[in-house]
Amino acid sequence: MMNEPMKRSNLFCDGVSRRQALRIGASGFLGGLTLPKLFQMEATAATGQAAKAKSCIFLYLQGGPSTIDMWDMKPDAPAEIRGPYKPIRTNVVGTMVGEHCHRSAKIADKYTILRSHSHNDNGHTTGSHYVLTGNRPNFADGANSRVPVNELYPSLGSIVSRELGTRGSVPPYINMPHPLTAGGPGFYGAEHAPFVIESDPVQPDFEVKDLQTDERLSELRFKRRQRVLKGLEKDSVQSGRANTMATYYDKARDLITSPEARKAFDLKSEPEKLRTAYGHTSLGQCSLLSRRLVEAGCRFVGVDHGSWDTHFSCFPSLEKDLIPHADMAFSTLVADLQDRGLLDTTLVVMMGEMGRTPRINDKAGRDHWSQAQSVLLAGGGIKPGIIVGATDKTASFPTTEPFGVADVLRTIFHLMGIDSDKVYRTPLGRPVPIVSGGKVIKELLI
Amino acid sequence: MRSLRSTIVLTSVFTFALILLQHEAKAQLIPGGIGYAHPAGGKAGTKIEVKLGGQDWTPDTEFFVGDKRVKLEVLSAPGPVLMHEPPYWFDIKSFANDPSLPREISARFTLPEGMPAGPIHWRVANANGAGNGGIFMVGNTPEILEDESLRTPQQLPDFPVTVSGRLKRIEEVDRYQFKAKKSELITCDLFARRLGSDFNGVIEVYDQNKRKVVELFDTEGTDPTLTFAVEKDNTYTVSIRDVDYRGFRSFTYRLVVDSGPRILTAIPAAGKRGQKQTIEFIGIGVATGKAKIESIKKEVAFPADEKLASFAYKLETPFGNGQSYSLQLSNFDEKVTGTELIMAPGAVTARLTEAKKSDTYSFKGKKGELWTISCDAIKIGSNLDINLSVLGPDGKELASKDDSSPSMDPELPVTLPADGDYKIIVRDLSGKTKTLASVYRLVVDKTKTNFKLRTLPAASVPIGGTLALAIAITREAGFKEPVTLTFANLPEGVSVPANLIILPTVASLNVTLTCTKDAPASAVLAKITGTAKVADQTITNTTLAPLKGDLAARNPDSNLTESILVATTIKPPFKVKPVVADGGIRVHRGATYLPEIIIERNEGFKGEITLDMAGTQQRHRQGIRGSVVAVGPEVKKLSYPVFLPEWLETTRTSRIGLIAIAQIPDPKGKIRYVQAAMDGQITMSIEGAMLKLLHPPEELVLQSGASFELTLKLAQSNKLKEPVNLELIIPDEIKGLVTFSPMVWPTNSDTLKIKVATKPEAKMVGLWVLTAKVTTQFEKHPVVSETGIEVEFLPVKENPIAVNPAIKK
Numbered sequence A: 001m002m003n004e005p006m007k008r009s010n011l012f013c014d015g016v017s018r019r020q021a022l023r024i025g026a027s028g029f030l031g032g033l034t035l036p037k038l039f040q041m042e043a044t045a046a047t048g049q050a051a052k053a054k055s056c057i058f059l060y061l062q063g064g065p066s067t068i069d070m071w072d073m074k075p076d077a078p079a080e081i082r083g084p085y086k087p088i089r090t091n092v093v094g095t096m097v098g099e100h101c102h103r104s105a106k107i108a109d110k111y112t113i114l115r116s117h118s119h120n121d122n123g124h125t126t127g128s129h130y131v132l133t134g135n136r137p138n139f140a141d142g143a144n145s146r147v148p149v150n151e152l153y154p155s156l157g158s159i160v161s162r163e164l165g166t167r168g169s170v171p172p173y174i175n176m177p178h179p180l181t182a183g184g185p186g187f188y189g190a191e192h193a194p195f196v197i198e199s200d201p202v203q204p205d206f207e208v209k210d211l212q213t214d215e216r217l218s219e220l221r222f223k224r225r226q227r228v229l230k231g232l233e234k235d236s237v238q239s240g241r242a243n244t245m246a247t248y249y250d251k252a253r254d255l256i257t258s259p260e261a262r263k264a265f266d267l268k269s270e271p272e273k274l275r276t277a278y279g280h281t282s283l284g285q286c287s288l289l290s291r292r293l294v295e296a297g298c299r300f301v302g303v304d305h306g307s308w309d310t311h312f313s314c315f316p317s318l319e320k321d322l323i324p325h326a327d328m329a330f331s332t333l334v335a336d337l338q339d340r341g342l343l344d345t346t347l348v349v350m351m352g353e354m355g356r357t358p359r360i361n362d363k364a365g366r367d368h369w370s371q372a373q374s375v376l377l378a379g380g381g382i383k384p385g386i387i388v389g390a391t392d393k394t395a396s397f398p399t400t401e402p403f404g405v406a407d408v409l410r411t412i413f414h415l416m417g418i419d420s421d422k423v424y425r426t427p428l429g430r431p432v433p434i435v436s437g438g439k440v441i442k443e444l445l446i
Numbered sequence B: 001m002r003s004l005r006s007t008i009v010l011t012s013v014f015t016f017a018l019i020l021l022q023h024e025a026k027a028q029l030i031p032g033g034i035g036y037a038h039p040a041g042g043k044a045g046t047k048i049e050v051k052l053g054g055q056d057w058t059p060d061t062e063f064f065v066g067d068k069r070v071k072l073e074v075l076s077a078p079g080p081v082l083m084h085e086p087p088y089w090f091d092i093k094s095f096a097n098d099p100s101l102p103r104e105i106s107a108r109f110t111l112p113e114g115m116p117a118g119p120i121h122w123r124v125a126n127a128n129g130a131g132n133g134g135i136f137m138v139g140n141t142p143e144i145l146e147d148e149s150l151r152t153p154q155q156l157p158d159f160p161v162t163v164s165g166r167l168k169r170i171e172e173v174d175r176y177q178f179k180a181k182k183s184e185l186i187t188c189d190l191f192a193r194r195l196g197s198d199f200n201g202v203i204e205v206y207d208q209n210k211r212k213v214v215e216l217f218d219t220e221g222t223d224p225t226l227t228f229a230v231e232k233d234n235t236y237t238v239s240i241r242d243v244d245y246r247g248f249r250s251f252t253y254r255l256v257v258d259s260g261p262r263i264l265t266a267i268p269a270a271g272k273r274g275q276k277q278t279i280e281f282i283g284i285g286v287a288t289g290k291a292k293i294e295s296i297k298k299e300v301a302f303p304a305d306e307k308l309a310s311f312a313y314k315l316e317t318p319f320g321n322g323q324s325y326s327l328q329l330s331n332f333d334e335k336v337t338g339t340e341l342i343m344a345p346g347a348v349t350a351r352l353t354e355a356k357k358s359d360t361y362s363f364k365g366k367k368g369e370l371w372t373i374s375c376d377a378i379k380i381g382s383n384l385d386i387n388l389s390v391l392g393p394d395g396k397e398l399a400s401k402d403d404s405s406p407s408m409d410p411e412l413p414v415t416l417p418a419d420g421d422y423k424i425i426v427r428d429l430s431g432k433t434k435t436l437a438s439v440y441r442l443v444v445d446k447t448k449t450n451f452k453l454r455t456l457p458a459a460s461v462p463i464g465g466t467l468a469l470a471i472a473i474t475r476e477a478g479f480k481e482p483v484t485l486t487f488a489n490l491p492e493g494v495s496v497p498a499n500l501i502i503l504p505t506v507a508s509l510n511v512t513l514t515c516t517k518d519a520p521a522s523a524v525l526a527k528i529t530g531t532a533k534v535a536d537q538t539i540t541n542t543t544l545a546p547l548k549g550d551l552a553a554r555n556p557d558s559n560l561t562e563s564i565l566v567a568t569t570i571k572p573p574f575k576v577k578p579v580v581a582d583g584g585i586r587v588h589r590g591a592t593y594l595p596e597i598i599i600e601r602n603e604g605f606k607g608e609i610t611l612d613m614a615g616t617q618q619r620h621r622q623g624i625r626g627s628v629v630a631v632g633p634e635v636k637k638l639s640y641p642v643f644l645p646e647w648l649e650t651t652r653t654s655r656i657g658l659i660a661i662a663q664i665p666d667p668k669g670k671i672r673y674v675q676a677a678m679d680g681q682i683t684m685s686i687e688g689a690m691l692k693l694l695h696p697p698e699e700l701v702l703q704s705g706a707s708f709e710l711t712l713k714l715a716q717s718n719k720l721k722e723p724v725n726l727e728l729i730i731p732d733e734i735k736g737l738v739t740f741s742p743m744v745w746p747t748n749s750d751t752l753k754i755k756v757a758t759k760p761e762a763k764m765v766g767l768w769v770l771t772a773k774v775t776t777q778f779e780k781h782p783v784v785s786e787t788g789i790e791v792e793f794l795p796v797k798e799n800p801i802a803v804n805p806a807i808k809k
Helices: A018-023 A035-044 A099-105 A124-133 A156-164 A219-236 A240-256 A259-264 A272-278 A282-295 A314-339 A405-415 B013-021 B091-095
Strands: A055-061 A087-089 A096-098 A111-117 A173-176 A300-305 A346-351 A373-378 A423-425 A431-433 B032-038 B041-043 B047-055 B062-065 B071-074 B103-110 B118-126 B134-139 B143-145 B161-166 B174-179 B184-191 B201-206 B212-217 B225-230 B235-242 B252-259 B262-267 B270-272 B276-284 B293-301 B310-313 B325-330 B346-351 B358-365 B370-376 B386-391 B397-401 B411-415 B420-428 B439-446 B450-454 B458-462 B466-476 B483-488 B500-502 B508-515 B523-534 B537-542 B564-569 B574-578 B584-588 B591-593 B596-601 B609-613 B629-631 B637-639 B642-644 B653-656 B658-665 B671-677 B682-687 B691-694 B700-703 B708-716 B725-729 B751-758 B766-778 B781-794
Touching (some): A055 A156, A055 A282, A087 A099, A096 A099, A099 A314, A124 A405, A156 A173, A156 A300, A156 A405, A173 A282, A272 A282, A272 A314, A282 A300, A282 A314, A314 A373, A314 B584, A346 A405, B032 B118, B032 B134, B032 B252, B041 B161, B062 B071, B062 B523, B118 B523, B118 B564, B134 B252, B174 B252, B184 B201, B184 B235, B201 B225, B212 B225, B235 B252, B262 B325, B262 B439, B270 B276, B276 B325, B370 B386, B397 B411, B450 B483, B450 B523, B450 B537, B458 B466, B466 B523, B483 B508, B500 B508, B574 B609, B584 B591, B642 B682, B691 B781, B708 B766, B708 B781, B725 B751
Parallel strands (some): A055 A300, A055 A346, A173 A300, B270 B325, B584 B682
Antiparallel strands (some): A087 A096, A111 A373, A346 A373, B032 B047, B071 B103, B118 B134, B161 B252, B174 B235, B184 B225, B201 B212, B262 B276, B276 B293, B310 B325, B346 B439, B358 B420, B370 B439, B386 B397, B386 B420, B466 B508, B483 B523, B574 B596, B591 B642, B596 B637, B609 B629, B609 B658, B653 B682, B658 B671, B691 B708, B708 B751, B766 B781
């Protein structure tokens, strides 16, 4: 026996329910940003400093990429460490990468590999918290299933959003296709939360629901909806805060109908050849969309790409899916940015929360390993075509100076013109610097 | 103390130890899980046709009932693996593992007249081993079956009545309605966990104005029983659901609805055999018929029968009789007072209150004596959760106990260390000492010299091999004699060594069951007896085993059986594993994924192997569907189609587990079905779809009989090159009344207007969801997209409530 069917009720005079009316301009994502909130934030944004990177595209390979099979090959190590893949030459003399990164090999002069990134958090949620906020979490790995997990400390995207504010017609901080595990605003509050796409750009019907109006809604009907919405709010517009919110709703409506914003999200307008070059994959199309959003003025795009936690039979999935997807997306993104003259002002970072164990386990997979991971960086003031740092003969530990999480974050902020020593106070008055400790990795800079 | 869900994991150390001792082939798949019956019970003296469900049943699975009074006939072979039906949980709720995927058979139970109400355990075995079964409940009231097709509340007949129903899908709420013939008390007793249905029931009662009258949530996993007052001529609706709105076809239940007062407990809760005793019955409405806890005293004559442990007493009142209450039978003069010296051995029933949160009793004992102190609360209908402590003559705690798993009522054996006065402290851990029903019965008795034998309820012996079956012994009151074991009714070809003796120095004996190489694959209910001599007396006890099924055991002995199901098994001569075992591959939702599967054969096996979905799945989410694939003898590797619905979340890793089944003759030439679980799982990371059908939102309110136009939009990846077929799926209830001819989607068009015709019939009225579905192929396998279209049909003469251009006048 099923529930009694829901009866239609609470319909407005034009047949629009309150829920439908409010859906416009609300992402529906807990901890995400609604358009009215966004405009409230824009009104209070700080002025950015002079910087080489105006924007950052952060490709987050969640689960922990096996960089020993991609960017830090050890062909002389025993078979149970070096794995089945062979190193190949790149267009930079002396730089070798894994055979399944052949597209990236052809543009190795455009990016840099940081091989000595190292920390000691081997958990997924805890590692993500550490890598994306620079702070250790106060929960054990797996003990926090909320997204975002960073309830106190802001993520680097939220910091960029707070420090640099909006630039153009799109939100300053965007996550796609999902929220980053630790991509939340922490104590900065909802106004610095990511605007989350919540839709996979690989879908043929991809659209961002906050930015779409129903085509069947005539302009007249849309305006009627707005009147209904205002009618709902009229009891509370007496207060200044509510009045301000009404202003933001107006701006949200403007963004919905703003040709620039809608154009930025219109992936279909890209040539099919370019879309194919990025790859008809979630990571590929997210990378392409990231470029479009950076063009439209977004400051920080966080792309969440999972499935890198390859404990079992890792090589078939690495060579069939994961590495080719990442290779296509990263190499095409960097080349595309350069073709458009955007690479100098756009920092591209590709990394995970950790790497994988050098030794292949008895299930033909690799486990968690945070002591050594390679990070790819390009554009935005990064010195191209070099390798920074090195690891030992099994890629277990750095043999050069290890660069930790704080060093990487400080470098990103430095390139974006953000003062990492700036301090904000939590609601309880505790001072929290943008980055605690660490130093800018000067070897990476132009 | 027990909390929500914790009951599921109550596992005795004893059982765990036995599991460790029993050797089983890992890959071989024994029919498993807790099975279910639908309907889940029937009235004594009737024949009931049911569907029995369980996981990994082969076509040759045999079914057994230990109770010889009951006949179980199998009417059909197991059907296909049954999937979870929509809707599905998304977001964080989708992390939870769904119930196992069953297969079902048709069967018939024949229950004799006069059979007392209670559970019957049915069990299963096949050539892969002896597994679990489920519970079928015998009732003593008229029975009805839930009408699963109803969209409105089902009307209940006169009380008492038992409804057999189930919560078949998540979010399902079952509603039953009745009109009160007089102002009285009504009791709803929901059997769910007691049947093995793994949900926590909620009973909610609404009046005719849809105001909630009363509700009860089963937060402790003990099944809810709710009594409430009704007013004459008013209509009431009783809603049944799970606390988390979960549902599946195995979530069967029985709702017993009766009128009249309801006895909760009694003081004393027992009476001496053959004597009359005044009993204070505590319950709802027992004295005045009103909805409050009160008490009434009645003289009760207790039967003298030594074989009976309890008897059902029906309290007659001017306000009705309600359901009977089970009074315990004892050989003690049952006391009813509280804090006083107890004449040990003896028994006392008393009440804890807000003011008196514990009781202390004293008894004299001598060094070396063995006593058993037990305290019943749950068993006698009380709301208390008792903790027992025993203090020695020196005032220090000698022993204490909270639960005697699987029951929350403690039983505490103690050996006295010295002569002197001992104290027993009875405390409550529930905090529910505010009602008249906060009652317990304490029994203090010298432990008799005896022994108990325990083993597992099922044993699987490979043909031509052996199985070590552990028989554990518990010795009581200084029992230190050797125990001789006797096995009766073992399967053909199975034997045990002669002179099986459990020596006084050991806690268990591993008995090796040996099966000859030429034995058939078969299964029987065996019996294991232990015999010992103490002085001049011979003590004989049957080995008991705890059956699974009752998830809300109120009595530690309620699930013990003396029937041990022993099966002889055929080892699978094959192994199946995915090429990418447990490694994630990114796949498109709405499409068919073709993971490669490796087939390994050994021992010269050349028969056909069938791959199918396994009953037990992990991270099998939101309707992922496997196929039934027959694999010929030459095939060593194949692509297995897994269909991924388009609504799958892209944030989740999803998995599917498979089984491989083959027909193999046993040594007697009889064809049996042998199965093995795939080694590893197919793991998938979901990406966006390649095909998407859309119906732009519109509110369709139409007159039944009108034809109307729908606008559909199609988006597709440029990877897709094959034609796209469009169809409209109509709900079964209005099939034939809504018509649309399937068609091929025109090429070079992303928008399509289709015409749908309807017939002006009363059945059409209401809100319906039509499903538009497009299908194409990618690499010769289906790619599918669906969209639901809500349409509300009005009666023919009524005007639409909203102007809609789609309506054709």
